[in-house]
Amino acid sequence: MALPLVTEECEAVIRAFSGLGGLGVDEKALVSALGKWRRQPEKRAQLRKSFVGFFTADGSFERCEDDYIRYLKNEFARFKNIMVLWAMHPWERDARWVHHVLHKPLPLDIIVEIACTRSSEELLGARKAYHALFHHSLEEDVAYHVRENYSNLLVRLVSAYRYEGNRINKEMATSEAEALYSAIKTPGVKKLVENEEVIRILTTRSKPHLRVTFKHYKEKYGKSIEEHLGDELCLRETVQCLDSPPKYFSKVINKALKDGADKNTKDALTRVIVSRADVDMKEIKEAYHQQYGAELEDVISKNTLGSYRDALLSLAGQ
């Protein structure tokens, strides 16, 4: 059977319905199609025949795929989500994100991201908001709901109130770089993520101190600690977030815009742009350019649609 001829008009509507990839939906194009196809049910029939993911032939008509309707719910909601999150107090945003991670199966590195890229006062604020919203402390819920061996690391990360000044003890940074190397390279009884020294250093030292530590690590051992950590979940993200949030965020954005990204990975785009718009958006764009040789705004433009795209570009733009 020959595939249905997809007219240009149809293709435009399919694209607007997020049928050709991209995040969000093109509200304007959809509304304009409504107008253009008034009293032309045959055009809509043609759409249904051409739009393979959304509709399937069922006897004498084409019916909707429930999966696609669910998918559309998410895509239409991207604009709503970004606007609500934008309006929300940053503390509440962070508290709600952590709560989501704990109560739905969401990746734990979101907790690492929040704990390590916010300032000490912002993290305290998130903990205050968590009290108010959920009547538990943030660390109590992380401790209770994260049952695998990441629990200790995560509880300590969210409980940190790091010193934010520039005073650094160079000898200590040096010796702690060595301690980290030794922990990584010496196979122990417990997993690396449960290693007390690793946890102590990563969850209590100030960020400036840790950056010096990581620098010394690379100079002494030839590879960055990140490379040596390889696939160590949570630990790798911890080091990345503490060392350079812009680099980390540019990676997250890149993953979100890749083909075949899953729902959570795609949702990260909203989270990153909204939470960093007023913080280090400029640095993230620079990091993105350095890492991927493209301008972030161009990539966003190409891979997102409609009001969602406009919102992202407004937040990420100058």
Place this chain on the structure above:
Amino acid sequence: MSTISVAVSVPSPAEDCEQLRKAFQGWGTNEGLIISILAHRSAAQRRQIRDAYAQAHSEDLLKALDKELTRDFEKAVLLWILDPPERDAVLANEALKKWSPGNRALIEIAVTRTADEMFAVRRAYQGRFKRSLEEDVAAHTNGDFRKLLVPLVSSYRYEGPEVNASLAKSEAKILHEKINEKAYGHEEIIRILTTRSKAQLFATFNDYNNGFGHPINKDLKSDPKDDFLFALRAIMRCIICPERYLEKVIRLAINKMGTDECALTRVITTRAEVNMKHIKEIYYKRNSVRLDHALKKDTTGDYEDFLVALIGQDA
């Protein structure tokens, strides 16, 4: 309730500074005058005096006192003048510098202060020592103690009254299980004690008592020399009734061969404006002696006068 007595109308900070200056002048120091002023000013007033002194004489009042006073009296006065969060930060730092498993000052501070007070302590600690409190606790402790103390000083407990009854029951069971296995440093024990709200823990300890026929503390007395068990019991007692715990600290400090001035100074200067009245009442009930009488018997000189002024001489 506070036990210090502050007159309804006090002299201005500038006048107080002048009097203090007079107390320093010449040979010797008029400690009595110092006590009569400083022991009768609230934290806010002491802050004003400190600021006024710095302005008038380009010197921190603490430095001036350091030059004039000595030993236990000096230590008590210097602690007293600090803002409560800074005071706790200094005490925490001191406890860490000479930390040993038997040192429970850190536990006392971390558990008897409110969540917000503890955060103010952490802020003051950073301001003064240019490191975070938890970083120093982690660096100066090890093993099970580190696993217990770092979360303890980092916690930001929910302070509401809500209690999840089934959770209290199940966590009482978990505690009982781990204690029975003698796994005192188990991460579940630490998780429960260092993250749950005080109201929740209160309910959990009650359930323990109801479910197993005796208080949880009793099951932690298997080895009287085990400092870790002692630490766990201290945490629980500070949660159940901080005033009773503090009364015991004071009582032991006084009864020791020679007095433990460190502990005495710490508890009195940090609690005089908070709940010293309640502590005194418990002391009297427990020992049939008024605390100020006990202090007069056991301490001497200006140190004695200062402590007695802080705790008040009413019954």
